[in-house]
Amino acid sequence: MILRSLLFVPADRPERIDKALASGADAVILDLEDSVTSERKALARETVAAVLARPDRQVAIFVRINPLDSAHAMRDLDAAAPGRPDGIVLPKAEGARSLIDLNAGLSARGDGSARILPIATETPAAMFRLGEYAGVTDRLVGLTWGAEDLPAAIGAATAREPDGSYTPPYQLARSLTLFAAAAAEVAPIETVFPDFRDLPALSAYASRAARDGFTGMLAIHPSQIAAIHTAFTPSPSAIENAQAVVDAFAANPGAGAIALNDRMLDAPHLRQARRILARCAAV
DSSP states (O other): OOOSEEEEEETTOHHHHHHHHTTTOSEEEEEOSTTSOGGGHHHHHHHHHHHHTOTTOOSEEEEEOOOTTSSSHHHHHHHHGGGOOSEEEETTOOSHHHHHHHHHHHHHTTOOOOEEEEBTTSSHHHHTTGGGOTTSOTTBOEEEOOSSHHHHHHTOSOSBOTTSOBOHHHHHHHHHHHHHHHHHTSEEEEOOOSOTTOHHHHHHHHHHHHHHTOOEEEESSGGGHHHHHHHHSOOHHHHHHHHHHHHHHHTSTTOSOEEETTEEEOHHHHHHHHHHHHHHHHO
16 A cells, blocks of 8 residues: 555535645545544434445545544444555544544444554653554555644643744654654655645755654645655655665675675665565555
8 A cells, every 4th residue: 555645634625625635645644533523423424435436446545533531432443444445544543442433433334445544652651652553454555654742741741843843742742653663664644744835945844754763644635745755755866876875785695794885884784675565566
């Protein structure tokens, strides 16, 4: 499953859903949580069921349910599971227990295939459970993080500096999510960039995420998709260099280190080159 871009859309806005599905995003997230008021959640669930029932689905569809400890979560699964969504986005996830409980909820409703994408940093307790995701369930497809709920939970004024960069506590949350995803061998997904009108800043943000090791990003507006894809799709020169590294090691079987273009390369360089080529093949 390619997950360079995952576009949120409120599940109670059918006209926006159609635009999201036509945006070119790798996945669309039908949101039943923060963007839908309590009064409209029943309507939103009906819309989710109708969208999932369409016979011509060509885009991966995830559903963000409400937190598992809320009164809404199981109703959300009742609406989504019969339509076999490609995935469930789990807000306020707190480690292995959350995966176990959501897996049980999906299985009880006859869904054995939906993947799970936890938002893994939205509560203080979640920060201490980021190392628990590996090996719990094959449904886990990635890990992502958020910079909105956590500062509210601890009483911080903001998660960002005046220039938009993250303050140290949220730099830590981002970094730990990246490492937790790597440890669980799933995709690390960068969080949203809120100012959807500032495309140059978005491009810089997404490029930094790709540089740091994230393989995809959450989006809040269709206008963000092209820049996100550019950032998370290997460039022709990166592909060429990666292929040269793989070919050089193939030509020297058994070598622990080789010289290529005046550089010494060893096993980590080979792993990175193979990762780039795998990402390219999946696009």
